Amino acid sequence: MKKILFFILLSMSLTCFAQDSLNIDSKQTNGADSIHASHTTFSSNTLEDATKAEGDSAYIKEDYAAAIQIYEALLKNGEAADVYYNLGNSYYKAKAVLNYERALLLQPGNGDIRANLEVARAKTIDKVEPVPEVFFVSWIKSLTNSMSVDAWATWGIVSFILLIIALYFFIFSKQIVLKKVGFILGIVFLIVTICSNLFASQQKEHLVNRNEAIVMNPSVTVRSTPSESGTSLFILHEGRKVNVKDNSMKEWKEIRLEDGKVGWVPASAIEVI
Structure with missing residues (x-):
């Protein structure tokens, strides 16, 4: 009798636990059928039928404009680390950093993504020393x-x-x-x-509540208040990663740097990872 009760409780626990753990899932990109990536511009209907293979083909041919169009169209159907990674390869500076960061969110253990992100960061102007951690x-x-x-969720279930x-x-x-x-x-x-x-x-918290962003403008002045009349504190350049401290305003965002500096920038100057 004890064994029967044990297995009943086991079945109920496994069902509840698996549903909760597998709830932690990232969206996957859906590919469709066919276009030829030999052109640098496509109609919206054509891009809807784009596949990752065609984007990769355009990238290999160094037709980066076409590759970017295809990859961005694919991402409208759902996020995928490999698409963000290839999109980062197709871009330069700020856009490259942004897409590598998004790819790393989905696959934080991927060494290739991290290595390319470091290369892209090295090309940015601002060098910020982070506050040392314990x-x-x-x-x-x-x-x-x-x-x-997903890997951690699987480990949890097993x-x-x-x-x-x-x-x-x-x-x-x-x-x-x-x-x-x-x-x-x-x-x-x-x-x-x-x-x-x-x-x-x-x-999952990092994926759902994204509070980090990349500076997309060539340069932006960080101010003491959310206004153009605020005191100029310092200047940031494209590709710099910042933490969005206050996201309550539409036109302005309060940011924090890795070294602890804070200030306000126009919302249009940054893009959330």
Whole structure:
């Protein structure tokens, strides 16, 4: 009877847990049929039928204008890290940084995206030294960003299943050795389950509530108040990444830099990642 109740509770737990974890999902790009990427401009109807392969073909032929059009049309159907990555390759400076950052949001553990982002950042004018973090905080962030939200969610589900199996041996096994093994593994899988879901939750938070942006204007003056008459604090140039501190106003946004500096810029001068 105890085993029957155990398996009933197991089934209910797995169903609820899987639904909650797999809720953490990024949108995938939908491809359609065919166009020829040999032209640099396309009609809106033609772009609706564009595929990633055709965008890649245009990029390989160094027809960057055509590739950009196709990739941006694809992204209207949904986000995909590889499309953002290729779009970043097709652009230069600010637009490149923006699309690499968007690709990294979807695949934070992708080394190629991160490497190309660093190259694009190196071409920007502003060099900001971030405020040093405690090593433990940096380690946690690095671990969180080592995999995507979907990967962490999958780890959470797998470790939860293994946790249930370990609990089964701990509760129902008549052998002391199996009980001890089940207990120890249960603790390990419990920690992995909790951490995986916490990391997935943080990744999802970054995807849903995007509060980072890239400066898109060649240069923008950061002011002390949300007005052109505000005191000029400093100047930022295209490609600089900023944190949007106050998003309540339509025309102006309060930003924060990695070194702690804050100020206001016109909303039109930045684009949210």
